[in-house]
Amino acid sequence: MAYKYSIGHLTYTFNDLKTLLARATPFRSGDALAGVAATTYQEHVAAQIALADVHLDVFLREALVPYEQDEVTRLIIDSHDAAAFKPIGHFTVGQFRDWLLSDACDTAVLKSLANGITPEMAAAVSKLMRNQELIAAAKKCEVLTSFRNTIGLSGRLSTRLQPNHPTDDPAGISASIIDGILYGSGDAVIGINPAGDSPANTRRLLEMIDNFRRQFAIPTQSCVLCHVTTTLDLIEKHAPVDLTFQSIAGTQSANASFGISLSLLEEAYQATLSLNRGTIGNNVMYFETGQGSALSANAHYGIDQQTCETRAYAVARKFNPLLVNSVVGFIGPEYLYNGKQIIRAALEDHFCAKLLGLPMGMDVCYTNHAEADQDDMDTLITLLGVSGCTFIMGVPGADDVMLNYQSTSFHDALYLRRTLGLRPAPEFEAWLVQQGIMDRQGNQLPDAGTYTRLLGGIGQ
Template identity: 50%
Template sequence: MKLKTNLFGQTYSFNDVKEVLAKANEEKSGDMLAGIAASGNVERVAAKVVLADMTLKDLRENPVVSYEEDDITRADQDAVSDTVYQQIKGYTVGEFREFLLREPPEKLRAVRPGLTAEMVAGVTKLMSNMDLVYAARKLPVEATCNTTIGRPGTLSSRLQPNHATDNPAGIMASVMEGISYGVGDAVIGLNPAVDTIDSVASILREFDAFMQKWQIPTQNCVLAHVTTQMKVLEKNLAPMDLMFQSLAGSETASRAFGINVSLMDEAYAIMREKKNSAGENFMYFETGQGSELSSDGHHGADQLVMEARCYAFAKRYHPFLVNTVVGFIGPEYLYDGRQMIRAGLEDHFMGKLTGIPMGCDVCYTNHMRADQNDLENLAMMLAMADCNYIMGIPGGDDVMLMYQTTSYHDVASLRRLTGKKPIDEFARRMQELEILDEAGNLTAKAGDPSLFFTGNETLSGGMAV
């Protein structure tokens, strides 16, 4: 394996595969702060040249965290199909890029079982933004909970009705408004301000009652810590369609989230037994470049490689939803709109290549050098790439998490631009409620939550409806 190259009369040498991967990464503020980024564009190109000549075998045999010390490395490596791996291990990373861009979708799907996270990350570093969109579009992934996400011609959305105090009336007001815009076919999913068993169970019951009363074909989820959700299930306190957890790309970083592979295996088993949903995919995960650096759990590897390892972790549990919260951690890891856009395209492509149903929370924090135009540019490119779903939040401004993301109106606009619709069953119900027309566009009645006011009920918290 060659770890050096000559450019412009200068020799660039690298110590190991991990350093090549880090310095071949596109510019990210997180890698720079960690002291592992290329010194400039020329060294970055040199690292890409070296990476392009490495084989997939080189990447598999040199994981950025060793098999012996990391449970995610073990989960990733043990899941590889040796039959498929033997067929592709001799490809150089450069040849693998050409394969992904050249071959039809069925051939791309066939290689997924032979890949490790380092292979997925390595080829991503050689791709342009257009490459990432073009190849991801050839990598559809479907999954079924109560309904099926990822089918051709669909763009789904998570209705995120967050509330600063978890007031049930405020939460349900946002749910009603979101549904009135045709948002929520991926999931009605709340980030709780209060992570307690009783609060989580109460909100899940509210969601389920609304879904049952109005016959809304979707899924529910409260994004509490996985241990809280496990206790809700163990006590049979509420119907749960999806179980959630944030993931990291190393055992050390996972420990900062209060999880490991063993715990997630246990959570998966409990959910499989007690889930309220009908399908075989009932887990929901969120990720985002930089979390391993923030917890000092990156083992000297760059944030893109660590993100790819999150997807290998997620794949173990056959999820219904995975999304990168791409700009949420802030400028310490993605400094500006350009880095945010690149990371969103990378993450979406890597998730699809790994074989998971990938979405994106197209977002940024208010202290990043990014704005609404950056957000909309990324959202449009992801829609072109057949991203499974994005977020729908009132005004695109989350009042609990305090960040900027996509609004109910953005979801409608992207569907109109691309000709895509919500999941079929959801779209039909929206037509019955006269929220969408047969073409999937919003009607004159859309955006009016009074559709769901009966006048003779009171939600928890005292809000008459």
């Protein structure tokens, strides 16, 4: 079906829904690379106006990737909750935008609608929104998950403590973990990207974190971000796996490039659940995404990268994850060229994921060859903090020396918490107070004795 918008004697024609969505997307380098971006600003605005008049139920009838060819499309269509969709089923995309920003739309209403909204609907409405509107609508969403603590409560900001090391050296990793803990980081997860993905190396890192966590009864969870097949092998060998991690994308072909399928993720999900390691909840999956992943795998089917990204959230939603985050600037300037594009993409990803009912965090990051710097990241973490972002990363000095990119530091999380009045997960916060690391007002209590005590524990 073609979509048109006329201005005087000039008519813009968009041959199908995916073309309309692509042209309505705010400009980014990845869409230009793929040849799907609007060629002029006038064409972009015409596509936005035409998209605003599309009824939401069109997205249930016009698949961007054929149902017969793509298991992600089948998941989106087959899992759609018609009853949840009914209250908004008569809206156009433009009316949906207006309603999301109205007082009639609140946290409880959004929670009841989540399973009735498809990724394509979420992506479409985001394309009509300014940055402030993405922030305002996302702020209304509250998505709670739990394992050993409660993630996502309003007024809280969690962090993933990311103690990566280029050689997986235990001493270097230990120092980073303790540094992060003393700054109040680590309530989302203590998560290591291993330099080597072997089962033996992964198990060694898992046991190191788990021994430290148990020694001090820390109410958090651990994860070594290896491939899902490695985790399955470790589960069979009774390793201390808390969370199963996997990078995911928005098409079956892109996921195949990661070596995964929905059936493999289901196997891992059930295996991780069977361990029963959570104390207050059973959300056991951790997923990472990123705009441009489908394009980089030549598996985007002519769909713009933000819509592909949002389709990945249907995959995540199926497995009730504890944590999801977009590694927003990690893939590079070929996909998000500069700070402006990274900021916009992050706000889109956060809004769309929260709208779909996911516990969305963000790796606020960039590569060294992108036209971005730490000031851009300061701006972005502030906007995300206002938006109600579930968690951000805590990397020593904001410089990941193993993955070779720039992220956010333990100090950045402190800045957000202090400036916006945010606090860690409640169980983790109580533990920090008990350990003398933080007082009840959220102030740090630096103590060399605490450092020595924690260092002794992690070394055992």
